[in-house]
Amino acid sequence: MAVEKSTSIKNNSIKTVNVAVAVIHYQNQYLLGFRAASQHQGNRYEFVGGKIDAHETAKQALIREVAEETGINIANNTAVKLGRLHHDYGDKQVCLQVYRIEVTAQQYAQYKNLSCGLEGQKLTWVDKAKLLAGHYDLPAANKTILVWLQLPVQITITYPLAHFNGFPNPRAAWSQYHHEHIAADALVYMRIKVAGAEDSIERLLQLRSDIKAIAPDHLHTDKADNAVINRQIIAGHLTQTQLMQWSSSVAKESMSYSALSTNLPLIVSCHDADSINAANQLAFFRLQQQLPPVIGIFLAPVECTQTHPDTPPLGWEAWSKLAELADMPVIGLGGLSPVMSEQAMLHGGIAVAGIRQFLK
Numbered sequence: 001m002a003v004e005k006s007t008s009i010k011n012n013s014i015k016t017v018n019v020a021v022a023v024i025h026y027q028n029q030y031l032l033g034f035r036a037a038s039q040h041q042g043n044r045y046e047f048v049g050g051k052i053d054a055h056e057t058a059k060q061a062l063i064r065e066v067a068e069e070t071g072i073n074i075a076n077n078t079a080v081k082l083g084r085l086h087h088d089y090g091d092k093q094v095c096l097q098v099y100r101i102e103v104t105a106q107q108y109a110q111y112k113n114l115s116c117g118l119e120g121q122k123l124t125w126v127d128k129a130k131l132l133a134g135h136y137d138l139p140a141a142n143k144t145i146l147v148w149l150q151l152p153v154q155i156t157i158t159y160p161l162a163h164f165n166g167f168p169n170p171r172a173a174w175s176q177y178h179h180e181h182i183a184a185d186a187l188v189y190m191r192i193k194v195a196g197a198e199d200s201i202e203r204l205l206q207l208r209s210d211i212k213a214i215a216p217d218h219l220h221t222d223k224a225d226n227a228v229i230n231r232q233i234i235a236g237h238l239t240q241t242q243l244m245q246w247s248s249s250v251a252k253e254s255m256s257y258s259a260l261s262t263n264l265p266l267i268v269s270c271h272d273a274d275s276i277n278a279a280n281q282l283a284f285f286r287l288q289q290q291l292p293p294v295i296g297i298f299l300a301p302v303e304c305t306q307t308h309p310d311t312p313p314l315g316w317e318a319w320s321k322l323a324e325l326a327d328m329p330v331i332g333l334g335g336l337s338p339v340m341s342e343q344a345m346l347h348g349g350i351a352v353a354g355i356r357q358f359l360k
């Protein structure tokens, strides 16, 4: 079974409605509307937004819809692209173009008591933890948006095991070093880069119950019955090579590759347009199969790195053009420091990641 054969949205004659969706927040307070019973997906909460008119870009529609529905002028706020979501409701097909907008302290002070929108709809500010925990009934397509919102603006990456080769017990040294140097509550990509070292990752997770992890794709399936692993690993990771292997297996109509059955969200690494297209295809396939989504792309290298000195960096401008192609949140990687998350957001990303500068 190939992707094209299993999809209904792209081949269907029903026109897809393009919708601009604004995830408006101030720190951990998120703005939700409530859809009237008579509307499509009625009696559900929603993020502010609406149809993109024929002459409009998604960002223009976003500014117009937010002003029409709430009165908030977001023309001067940064709209951080989260992604594009195709969803088939059976009676209607939508493509949600989703942006996150943080309002200023001044805007929040002005609008925090807003309980009724300009179109008479109910509006409410809700706590992020409750929103992510599913306390509010949203349309089905929004499930993926909530998973995207779990990603922090900084992601720590571990050193590979080879970095500790000089130690008498490199695996113990790897766990101990990261135990001591990872910041509290961090999201950590466990890039150990050697097969069979899962116990070191498990040990680190046991030592640091406060952290969440992105693990090599095979780890959690091997340890599916392990409570520590299940609680702390929020996503599996695919390298660009694994992603392209999946993509070519789809082209050959052989769906044997294990990534497809992974029962965790995925984060993939990409370095070019072809791999981003493959990531979009994988995300689309997983939504169709009702598997957990692809929640992000590590797009690298933005700048020169010590670990890959011979790889030419993309630079922010080329990085930004590639990030625009992605249907999911994009994370900058390569020669970056934690303070550059703002810069990533101005270039269409949601976060930055790295090793040295992200460890304490």
Ligand SMILES: Nc1nc2c([nH]c(=O)n2[C@H]2C[C@H](O)[C@@H](COP(=O)(O)OP(=O)(O)OP(=O)(O)O)O2)c(=O)[nH]1
Residues within 6 Å of the ligand: 019, 021, 039, 040, 041, 045, 046, 047, 048, 049, 050, 051, 052, 087, 092, 094, 096, 139, 140, 141, 142
């Ligand atoms: N605004 C919004 N729409 C969403 C969300 N999630 C989701 O699936 N949708 C769907 C529901 C609708 O089918 C479609 C939005 O269309 P809409 O009818 O509200 O758009 P609109 O405001 O321009 O509508 P209208 O008054 O012109 O009819 O997108 C969401 O979080 N916010």
